[in-house]
């Protein structure tokens with residue numbers, strides 16, 4: 412069996428960001444579960460000899476009490492990416508100067524906490540906009556990973572508005588959350604945004620080829636509430652469709668994939684938080700082990716370097732300067748097809 416390339420990343424959303432988005436009080440004191448979840452995730456990855464990308468929120472990095480947990484991620488050899496400063500999923504509504512300030516504050520805080528300046532970005536709630544892509548390109552980022560090609564965005568938004576506690580102002584501010592139906596037509600394979608001042612590589616979050624429904628681990632856990640076997644069969648089908656369609660999967664993890672009802676009763680509004688952590692970990696392990704069985708699993712910056720290597724000319728002359736030593740992956744990615752696209 413040939414080993415194809417895949418990448419794995421974790422959006423390090425913290426407890427306060429879920430409370431904030433859900434409209435719950437108490438988020439202003441920035442409650443954190445990083446001390447619990449980070450060691451658990453690092454142990455899980457070390458047991459599998461995996462190096463992945465953690466997209467870190469600048470606000471967390473700016474608080475002294477989170478620094479030890481964040482530094483331990485970098486010390487374990489994982490790549491550190493930028494997941495914005497304030498983790499507002501309506502980042503696509505920010506003006507250009509607000510975007511520049513948001514990126515720079517996050518970069519400074521993350522570098523100060525972890526020792527690494529991020530070279531990759533993922534928007535909170537998969538939000539992005541032409542000014543955001545322009546600013547990432549201007550700042551010399553190696554890649555963006557904010558696009559989430561799914562037709563289910565409007566359904567996710569409906570679910571959100573039905574379950575969150577929002578004021579009318581907040582509803583207006585968040586009305587474009589999670590994207591339009593047309594997001595589902597975006598490519599699954601890496602591509603380059605070319606009509607910016609500088610080209611910028613995009614690595615989409617992989618969704619099910621053809622159907623464009625989510626396949627990331629939080630969605631598998633949602634299915635596992637009904638049937639763990641269904642979740643497993645669904646993920647295997649998704650990986651098979653990726654192989655058939657020459658998609659190198661970029662799979663997404665979240666902290667709540669590793670936390671259960673036994674860890675945090677405050678987050679019971681979140682899908683699959685009724686499961687115990689041990690049950691969730693077994694679903695996560697089965698998914699990650701299915702991925703590693705047939706793929707060489709890399710960080711996002713390594714995935715970006717591999718995709719960039721098949722472009723002519725490559726989008727970033729400086730190469731990839733992530734939090735991990737570069738491994739040569741350029742000759743392993745013959746099946747990565749890079750297409751061009753325009754912002755919006």
Ligand SMILES: [Zn+2]
Nearest residue numbers: 422424535536
């Ligand atoms: Zn997030």
